[in-house]
Amino acid sequence: MKILVAVKRVVDYNIKVHVKKDGSDVDIAGVKMGANPFDENAIEEALRLKEKGLVSEIVAVSLGSSANQDVLRHALAMGVDRSILIQTDSVLQPLGVAKLLKAVVELEKPALILLGKQAIDSDAGQTGQILAALLGYGQGTFVSNINIENDEAIVTREIDGGTEVIAVGLPAVLTTDLRLNEPRFVKLPNLMMARKKSIQTITATELNVDITPRLKLINVSEPSARKAGIKVSNVQELLQKLKDLEGVTL
Amino acid sequence: MTVLVLAEHDKLDLNPSVYQAVSAAQAWATSVDLLIVGEATEALAKQAAKINGLQRILTVESAHLKHLLAEDVANIVVGIANDYQVILAAHSSFSRNVLPHVSALLDVAMVTDVLKIKGDNTYTRSIYAGNLHTTVQSTDNIQVLTVHASNFAIAEQSENATAEIFSLAAPVATNKVRWVSEEQSQSARPALGSAKVVISGGRSLGSANDFEKTLSPLADKLGAALGATRSAVDAGYAPNEIQVGQTGIVVAPDLYFAIGISGAIQHTYGMKDSKVIVAINQDPDAPIFQVADYGLVADLFEAVPEIIDSISSK
Ligand SMILES: Cc1cc2nc3c(=O)[nH]c(=O)nc-3n(C[C@H](O)[C@H](O)[C@H](O)COP(=O)(O)OP(=O)(O)OC[C@H]3O[C@@H](n4cnc5c(N)ncnc54)[C@H](O)[C@@H]3O)c2cc1C
Numbered sequence A: 001m002k003i004l005v006a007v008k009r010v011v012d013y014n015i016k017v018h019v020k021k022d023g024s025d026v027d028i029a030g031v032k033m034g035a036n037p038f039d040e041n042a043i044e045e046a047l048r049l050k051e052k053g054l055v056s057e058i059v060a061v062s063l064g065s066s067a068n069q070d071v072l073r074h075a076l077a078m079g080v081d082r083s084i085l086i087q088t089d090s091v092l093q094p095l096g097v098a099k100l101l102k103a104v105v106e107l108e109k110p111a112l113i114l115l116g117k118q119a120i121d122s123d124a125g126q127t128g129q130i131l132a133a134l135l136g137y138g139q140g141t142f143v144s145n146i147n148i149e150n151d152e153a154i155v156t157r158e159i160d161g162g163t164e165v166i167a168v169g170l171p172a173v174l175t176t177d178l179r180l181n182e183p184r185f186v187k188l189p190n191l192m193m194a195r196k197k198s199i200q201t202i203t204a205t206e207l208n209v210d211i212t213p214r215l216k217l218i219n220v221s222e223p224s225a226r227k228a229g230i231k232v233s234n235v236q237e238l239l240q241k242l243k244d245l246e247g248v249t250l
Numbered sequence B: 001m002t003v004l005v006l007a008e009h010d011k012l013d014l015n016p017s018v019y020q021a022v023s024a025a026q027a028w029a030t031s032v033d034l035l036i037v038g039e040a041t042e043a044l045a046k047q048a049a050k051i052n053g054l055q056r057i058l059t060v061e062s063a064h065l066k067h068l069l070a071e072d073v074a075n076i077v078v079g080i081a082n083d084y085q086v087i088l089a090a091h092s093s094f095s096r097n098v099l100p101h102v103s104a105l106l107d108v109a110m111v112t113d114v115l116k117i118k119g120d121n122t123y124t125r126s127i128y129a130g131n132l133h134t135t136v137q138s139t140d141n142i143q144v145l146t147v148h149a150s151n152f153a154i155a156e157q158s159e160n161a162t163a164e165i166f167s168l169a170a171p172v173a174t175n176k177v178r179w180v181s182e183e184q185s186q187s188a189r190p191a192l193g194s195a196k197v198v199i200s201g202g203r204s205l206g207s208a209n210d211f212e213k214t215l216s217p218l219a220d221k222l223g224a225a226l227g228a229t230r231s232a233v234d235a236g237y238a239p240n241e242i243q244v245g246q247t248g249i250v251v252a253p254d255l256y257f258a259i260g261i262s263g264a265i266q267h268t269y270g271m272k273d274s275k276v277i278v279a280i281n282q283d284p285d286a287p288i289f290q291v292a293d294y295g296l297v298a299d300l301f302e303a304v305p306e307i308i309d310s311i312s313s314k
């Protein structure tokens, strides 16, 4: 069984991003980038399935500029077998990403495709579901556990108020929740080794799909902050203030 | 021009966010239809019939729709999509599963978790865990959206609302996915997503036992729901389904207590729209104080019992 893992390059989750002066976009010049955290869970899960002997090959794919090689090297250092860069400098939105991924799926024919449940920059949370629909494959979203049994992926889904277990016939598209696993740390020798591995590059144009953005970006802004609060010095003052200023009696 | 709202329900009741989704749909000042999909929809349709301003209630019923798989629900929505210019639902794990699938089958872009609906197919939403807002304009002829329910008013209800109920035939099951089981958290407390008061705790509670022992009495006194940070959930102090934040549940209660919570942006994303925020943290520089209306620098293990005592002695 082959697994394809989609890895997005995003701003590191610890960094507070700002808006460009003219409000036209997010200013990410010179900001620390890395693999989308959920995609690391996807890589980790693929590695664990391989360690269980269920998987023959893991291929990581990232879409974007040549800078995305760093997240693919990270995936190689974690232990994936091969990586592919779908190179484009165009603006990518979930529908376009999913169309490109569909073309990669048609080339690679994986039995399982793992994506993160959402990218932490755009917070869209769409690509896996779109890809499943385009391919006509079953989908399992927000998964926190995966078992492969008899041509099915039995997955636990994190849903509002609890969990749900579904069995998705293979080939399947799954999107990962953070709770799926704890991604391994990359050891330095592995990183050095990954530097030497080659990354297959395919230009988005070669895949011949329409990735024209359907959403026009009008502007980006900082949300208005909550009005400054006050510090109270003890519990009694807290209860009094809630009563006097908010009309809340506990 | 018409808008379709996809209703979420738990088989017995419409989800409270349906009422907010309907009022979001009314932003287009045009006719709004509600789609209810399930094994049995009659009682749900009756509830919906009381919502003011709905034109039609469409029901699709079938035994295989007992558990709503994305493929089946998407098929139903797509089957009627051409009658609509806008298809929306309140943002939730249900709609996030179904609507991107719908958007793909319609070959249109979807806009996730819309905060504000502007004219001209233009929407404001948040990105980077709510750190920034962005305004985007869709160029597609059908708009598919999830909306941030707490940003929209609750649609009014009355006994003389005039929606007509139509039942549509269900397409056959897609059978790509088999439903196996479901586990809903058993809690006598109000649902986290719609509670008026939420008491949330962080990793500093130290153990599942202390989490329960310290926060439950306060929640019980105030009729509040319990919430938690991801760190508290990961450490096993609190169940998954009460995680508040970017990757958990977004809440906007009248009163939110952040107890022993540092205030990471991934957490504040899920609670910063609360009306009043109280934070208790022993570190005066904890970022949570930047979003709190009332900050108390104190040891939670002293402050929380004192609050409970003060309430009890009244
Ligand atoms: C992709 C991604 C998604 C995430 N999604 C979420 C999410 O949805 N929700 C979420 O919550 N987090 C999320 N996180 C994690 C988030 O970044 C923080 O790590 C987490 O919110 C911190 O939890 P905490 O406040 O309980 O713990 P800490 O950050 O460890 O803070 C503990 C706080 O308790 C205080 N404290 C300690 N002892 C006491 C005491 N006795 N009395 C009073 N105060 C005390 C300390 O001063 C400190 O401020 C996400 C992270 C990533 C990378």
Ligand SMILES: Nc1ncnc2c1ncn2[C@@H]1O[C@H](COP(=O)(O)O)[C@@H](O)[C@H]1O
Residues within 6 Å of the ligand: A006, A007, A008, A009, A036, A038, A039, A061, A062, A063, A064, A092, A094, A097, A114, A115, A116, A117, A118, A119, A120, A122, A123, A124, A125, A126, A127, A128
């Ligand atoms: N440019 C990209 N390259 C590779 N994978 C991507 C890209 N964009 C999105 N994805 C995948 O789709 C998931 C969900 O992204 P999104 O729908 O944008 O929130 C991510 O976690 C990735 O697995």
